[in-house]
Amino acid sequence: MQAKIIDGKAISAQLKAEAAEDVKQMKENGITPRLAVVLVGDNSASKVYVRNKQRACEEVGIASKTVLMGEETTEAELLQLIDELNQDQSVHGILVQLPLPKQIDEAKIILAIDPKKDVDCFHPLNVGSLFTGGEGFLPCTPAGIIEMIRRSGYEIAGKRCVIIGRSNIVGKPVAMLLMKENGTVTICHSKTKDLPGVCREADILVCATGKRNTVTADMIKEGAVVIDVGMNRDEAGKLCGDVDYAAVSQVAGAITPVPGGVGPMTIAMLMKNCVTAARQQTQA
Numbered sequence: 001m002q003a004k005i006i007d008g009k010a011i012s013a014q015l016k017a018e019a020a021e022d023v024k025q026m027k028e029n030g031i032t033p034r035l036a037v038v039l040v041g042d043n044s045a046s047k048v049y050v051r052n053k054q055r056a057c058e059e060v061g062i063a064s065k066t067v068l069m070g071e072e073t074t075e076a077e078l079l080q081l082i083d084e085l086n087q088d089q090s091v092h093g094i095l096v097q098l099p100l101p102k103q104i105d106e107a108k109i110i111l112a113i114d115p116k117k118d119v120d121c122f123h124p125l126n127v128g129s130l131f132t133g134g135e136g137f138l139p140c141t142p143a144g145i146i147e148m149i150r151r152s153g154y155e156i157a158g159k160r161c162v163i164i165g166r167s168n169i170v171g172k173p174v175a176m177l178l179m180k181e182n183g184t185v186t187i188c189h190s191k192t193k194d195l196p197g198v199c200r201e202a203d204i205l206v207c208a209t210g211k212r213n214t215v216t217a218d219m220i221k222e223g224a225v226v227i228d229v230g231m232n233r234d235e236a237g238k239l240c241g242d243v244d245y246a247a248v249s250q251v252a253g254a255i256t257p258v259p260g261g262v263g264p265m266t267i268a269m270l271m272k273n274c275v276t277a278a279r280q281q282t283q284a
C-alpha cells in the first residue's frame with residue numbers, strides 16, 4: 001500500500017491564508033505586524049532561508065525589515081542592534097538567522113531578544129514556558145509538525161510517538177508538544193540501542209537527524225505516520241530528508257515529502273507567531 005502524502009505545502013498555504021486574514025483585520029485597526037530579520041555574514045543556506053521568510057511576509061501582508069550585517073560583525077554590534085529593535089515599537093517580531101559567525105555567542109544573542117518579540121521561540125523564557133505548558137510562542141518547526149499531523153486528520157492522543165533527534169530546536173520541543181497532545185513519547189539519539197526496534201513501535205515517527213537514510217523501511221510499523229524533518233543533499237545535490245522516502249512510503253500509512261513537507265510548515269508557523277506577537281503587543 002502506498003502511503004498518503006502529507007502535503008506541507010498545501011497545509012502551510014491554509015495557515016498563511018488564515019494569517020493573512022488576521023493581518024487584514026489588524027490593518028483595518030491601523031496596525032501592521034512587522035518582522036525584523038537579521039542576517040549576519042555570508043552563509044548561503046541562511047540567505048535562502050531569509051529570502052523565503054521575506055517572501056512569506058509579503059504573501060501574508062506582514063511588513064518585513066531585513067538587516068544585513070557583515071561577516072566581521074562583533075557581538076557588541078549585534079547586541080546594540082537587538083537593543084534598538086527591542087525598543088522599536090513598530091517592530092513586533094525579531095528573528096536572528098542562525099548560525100552566527102564564530103566570534104558571536106549565539107546564546108547571548110538569543111537571551112538579548114525581548115521574549116515578547118522572540119517569534120522563533122528560542123529565548124529560555126519561552127522555552128521554559130513550553131516545558132511548563134504555559135502560554136507563549138511555540139517554536140515554528142515543532143508546532144508546524146503538530147499542525148500538519150492534526151490537519152491531516154491523525155490522532156496523537158494515546159499514540160506511541162518516537163522522535164529521532166534530541167536537539168533544542170527540533171527533537172526536545174517536538175517531544176514536549178507531542179506529550180502535550182497526550183502522545184506517549186520516546187526520544188532517540190545517536191547512543192540509542194536498537195533504534196530500528198524502538199522505531200518499529202511507533203504509530204508516529206519523527207526523524208530529525210540531518211543524516212540521509214536514517215530511517216529505512218524495516219524500521220516502520222505498517223500504517224505509521226512518518227514525519228521527515230531532515231534537510232540534506234543527495235549525491236546529485238538534490239534536496240532530500242532523513243527518511244528513505246521511496247521504500248518507507250510502501251510501508252507507512254502517511255509520510256511527509258522533502259521538499260514540500262515540514263519546511264513550508266516552519267515558515268507558516270513563523271507568520272502565525274508574528275501575528276500573535278503583534279496582537280499581544282498592541283492588544284489589537
Ligand code: NDP
Binds near residue numbers: 165195264
Ligand atoms: P542536530 O544536529 O542539532 O541534532 C541531530 C540529532 O540527531 C542529535 O540529537 C543526534 O544525536 C541525532 N542523530 C544523529 N545521527 C543519528 C543516528 N544515526 N541515529 C540516531 N540519532 C542520530 O540537528 P537539528 O535538530 O538542528 O536538525 C536536524 C535536521 O532537521 C537537519 O537536517 C536540519 O537541517 C533539519 N531542520 C529542518 C527544519 C525545517 O524547517 N524543515 C528546521 C530545523 C532543522 P546526539 O544528540 O546523540 O548527537
